[in-house]
Amino acid sequence: MSISPNEVPFAGTVPSPKTENEGMITGSWRTRRPILDADKCTECLICWISCPDSSIKAASSGMEFNLKYCKGCGICNEVCPVGAISLVPELDFED
């Protein structure tokens, strides 16, 4: 259902989201899920800076993937220098 023109932001310009945008959840696009092997991870942050969707969080307990927005592009898997991130088909998961 279309939103009334008065409610659409002027020229579509909106403040930069400081948190997550609930209106544009992109995790459902994913066909492969990144899985981290915490033993191999050196916390070099290359995956964190390379993620085009800012879906990797550098938490105190280690790297975390935000699966609500991760589209499964696989860049993190590609750039990881120690091979700590693998891509597992989504169909292998129950959820």
Place this chain on the structure above:
Amino acid sequence: MGVVKRISGCVATANAVKLADVDVICSYPIRPYTGIMSELARMVADGELDAEFVYGEGEHAQLSVVYGASASGARTFTGSSGVGVTYAMEVYSPISGERLPVQMAIADRTLDPPGDFGSEHTDALCTRDQGWIQGWASNPQEALDMTLMYYRIGEDPRVLLPQYACQDGYFVSHILGEVEIPDAAQVKEFLPPYKNHHVLDVRTPQIIGAQMEPKMGPGMQYQRYVAMEGSRKVIEEVHDEFGRMFGRKYDPWVEEFMTDDAEVAIFIQGGHAETGKTVVRRLRSLGEKVGLVRLRTFRPFPTEQVRNALSKFKAVGTVDNSVNFGISGAAGVLLTEARTALYGLGDKIPTVGFVAGLGGEMITHDEFYKMFMKLKEVAKAGKADKQSYWLPFEL
């Protein structure tokens, strides 16, 4: 008081840009519009104009540079001709969608082929439906005045739309005319500084040109539609005020020339109208009831005003200086727009399309004469036997 000089359309436009005190200019060379940029470059180099002069690596970049500059709150200017205009095609809609009042001068040039340096309205008309205000100047003075008025219209908070200020290549851009360059202080009063609706600034981060969800699409398009339709009132107000301040009164929509009691008329836009007027004057002196209507603003198209202007004649001929292969009526976009304006009236005014002046050829007196003679025939018969004629081959 201003000063009077003999200058070309390009130099007139450059003077208007200087008077508008723009902040950012982005150039890329292509004839004939490039005359505007060379004059502006000189003004910046000589310290006459304090503006950032950016060299784009192409027309797509030119439009992208002014897009960003305008979003940051700068008054901007760019321009192009011919294939340069079409190369930047992707960027026109984002600029109007973002509601940034960028101004672009277009000095017409043919597309390829023939790619000669001649003028044809095809380049600018390709861009006509991208949400920009658009119109044609027919002489250097009008080119200067139009540039100033378009900034004021586009930057009005009720409009916030970019503008194409068009002039025929060579016929207007490179032929000298007497131009009154207004006083800078007076222009400043007419054109207050540009205030952006939402300024791109690191202190208030924003997403500009964000990917929208489908359900927001219709509303966004509707906003732009309302702005374009609403600009009609502002266009009239600004022309009124300009006339009061500078003494040059223009009808914002159509200029009627010797249309009183005229039975047939030519409907045309741009510099070729000047040639048409000399033929009208000559035919009038021979007792022929002919007239000419020149369209000044193409977008938004003045449907009502064109209907009122054209509905009083027994036959109307439109002159298209552009190619629209396969178009309804087999002439050009002026014919289809004029017919659309007239159709709702229920009158049966025969309209005939003429395609003329292609490839940068001038439309000669003889050709205008033949058009008027054809229109007389059509008026007498009450109908046309053919939708349109390509000159010089078919008439």
